[in-house]
Amino acid sequence: MELSSLTLRSAQEMLRSKQISSVELTQAMLDRIRKIDPQIQAYVTVTEDVALEQARRADERLATSENVTPLTGIPFGVKDCLSTKGVRTTCSSKILENYVPQYNATVIDKLADSGAVMLGKHNMDEFGMGSSCENSAYFPTRNPWDLTRVPGGSSGGSAAAAAAGLGLFSIGEDTGGSVRMPAGFCNVTGLKPTYGRVSRYGLIALASSFDSIGPMAREVYDVAAVTEAIAGLDKRDSTSSTLPVPQYTQSLGKSVKGMKLGIPKEYFVAGMEAGVESAIHKAIQQFEALGMEIHEVSLPHTKYGLPVYYLILFAEASANLARFDGTRFGLSVRDGAEDVIDVYLRTRAAGFGDEVKRRIMLGAYTLSAGYYDAYYLKAQKVRTLLRQDFEQAFEQVDALIAPTCPTTAFKIGEKTADPLEMYLSDIYVTATNPAGIPSLAVPCGFSQGMPVGMQLMGKHFNEETLFQIGHAYQQVTDWHKQLPPLG
Ligand code: GLN
Numbered sequence: 001m002e003l004s005s006l007t008l009r010s011a012q013e014m015l016r017s018k019q020i021s022s023v024e025l026t027q028a029m030l031d032r033i034r035k036i037d038p039q040i041q042a043y044v045t046v047t048e049d050v051a052l053e054q055a056r057r058a059d060e061r062l063a064t065s066e067n068v069t070p071l072t073g074i075p076f077g078v079k080d081c082l083s084t085k086g087v088r089t090t091c092s093s094k095i096l097e098n099y100v101p102q103y104n105a106t107v108i109d110k111l112a113d114s115g116a117v118m119l120g121k122h123n124m125d126e127f128g129m130g131s132s133c134e135n136s137a138y139f140p141t142r143n144p145w146d147l148t149r150v151p152g153g154s155s156g157g158s159a160a161a162a163a164a165g166l167g168l169f170s171i172g173e174d175t176g177g178s179v180r181m182p183a184g185f186c187n188v189t190g191l192k193p194t195y196g197r198v199s200r201y202g203l204i205a206l207a208s209s210f211d212s213i214g215p216m217a218r219e220v221y222d223v224a225a226v227t228e229a230i231a232g233l234d235k236r237d238s239t240s241s242t243l244p245v246p247q248y249t250q251s252l253g254k255s256v257k258g259m260k261l262g263i264p265k266e267y268f269v270a271g272m273e274a275g276v277e278s279a280i281h282k283a284i285q286q287f288e289a290l291g292m293e294i295h296e297v298s299l300p301h302t303k304y305g306l307p308v309y310y311l312i313l314f315a316e317a318s319a320n321l322a323r324f325d326g327t328r329f330g331l332s333v334r335d336g337a338e339d340v341i342d343v344y345l346r347t348r349a350a351g352f353g354d355e356v357k358r359r360i361m362l363g364a365y366t367l368s369a370g371y372y373d374a375y376y377l378k379a380q381k382v383r384t385l386l387r388q389d390f391e392q393a394f395e396q397v398d399a400l401i402a403p404t405c406p407t408t409a410f411k412i413g414e415k416t417a418d419p420l421e422m423y424l425s426d427i428y429v430t431a432t433n434p435a436g437i438p439s440l441a442v443p444c445g446f447s448q449g450m451p452v453g454m455q456l457m458g459k460h461f462n463e464e465t466l467f468q469i470g471h472a473y474q475q476v477t478d479w480h481k482q483l484p485p486l487g
Contacts, residue, residue, distance in 0.1 A: 008169050016062070033120070040161075045090075047121070071111065077166065079173050124156060124178075128175055131177070131423075132156065159172070169223075179441065181441075190223065210316075210434065278445075299431070304382045306423065312379050314359050400458075406425070438466060440470050
């Protein structure tokens with residue numbers, strides 16, 4: 001069995017036709033993680049016992065063919081910011097190094113109910129803050145295409161694992177590009193769903209009004225199947241939508257002829273790596289060949305996307321992270337502390353990394369009296385303008401196309417000295433989160449040997465159209481089938 005090239009769909013067929021059992025598949029994946037992951041370091045925790053037990057139960061379901069879903073018996077990994085009952089959940093932070101949740105995130109429960117098999121927890125930038133996975137308190141994850149380069153972030157472990165075949169899909173989280181940007185760097189397909197499409201219950205919050213949990217895998221079909229399983233109303237998340245979840249996989253295969261694709265002119269300006277630009281242009285030609293109409297559109301407030309995102313993120317993150325104080329979760333530094341305030345200070349000083357501290361301070365500043373109106377409130381107003389830009393564009397077109405990043409994966413250490421430069425690598429992916437719209441990242445070529453990703457952005461709750469367009473593209477191209485040069 002060629003594990004590295006296996007897709008979720010092909011594994012599904014093998015399981016159903018009894019060519020392989022879930023226990024065999026899971027064991028093979030665990031062996032592969034043991035062999036390959038020391039070079040990549042995508043996993044923070046491998047849950048071998050949980051995986052084998054879930055696989056055994058999946059085999060029972062498969063044997064009777066009762067209650068079998070598209071994910072029954074399929075091994076996956078999950079970003080370490082989703083709570084897993086009885087399994088350490090660290091957010092790749094020292095402050096949660098030994099934190100073991102007492103409950104599962106809704107997404108984890110849904111995957112367990114569908115019969116999927118959890119292999120472990122993925123490395124990430126601490127609390128989701130970063131674009132390279134270098135802000136993990138433990139170790140950086142490496143890009144499977146070139147081990148001297150970053151996998152992107154913050155779901156870097158999830159993207160690298162999906163690319164390297166260390167799981168048949170990954171569950172990532174996208175607050176400002178964290179699914180799409182690493183998907184592009186690692187040549188995998190990934191979805192940031194509409195805000196409210198997937199329950200956030202049990203997700204350790206970064207910025208609560210942006211956070212979206214989304215899948216990453218080899219193909220659009222795989223991502224659509226996982227989205228179907230994890231989406232839907234959850235009474236434990238009041239922001240989850242009441243809209244019914246479409247059967248995404250069944251809408252795949254419909255022609256895209258006559259559909260309209262928009263090119264936002266503000267996204268195609270100087271500064272993009274030449275190889276990235278030409279890959280995106282070739283993808284646009286491909287869509288034209290598929291019969292789509294191509295239109296230039298304008299998103300006039302694009303230049304405010306990145307600053308608005310970061311201002312609101314700092315504010316929400318600083319409030320969310322106030323709960324880590326050494327009394328309730330994880331690390332507690334009590335030795336030498338004079339009083340409870342001193343415990344808070346010592347715990348937070350020892351437990352948070354530099355980027356997290358930087359953002360907590362910036363957030364506290366933008367929320368403080370005298371600065372609130374000038375920064376936070378203004379950013380919220382411009383957020384509405386960003387959303388309106390997208391809504392107006394979607395009156396003219398069905399979807400928008402843009403790169404996921406102006407460059408391909410950069411070298412480890414290249415941007416760590418300059419936080420602003422790191423933030424700038426998110427320039428194409430951050431505006432979608434304040435707007436709340438869905439966006440699908442799809443591999444679309446290579447530049448100097450490294451993968452290039454495009455994103456297709458769509459109307460609120462219209463993931464279906466993005467899957468349809470992405471799937472049509474993958475029927476006539478094979479970029480997504482290219483595999484990193486690993487054993
Ligand atoms: N690069 C973004 C940031 O640092 C990614 C955040 C995310 O999507 N989790 O904020």
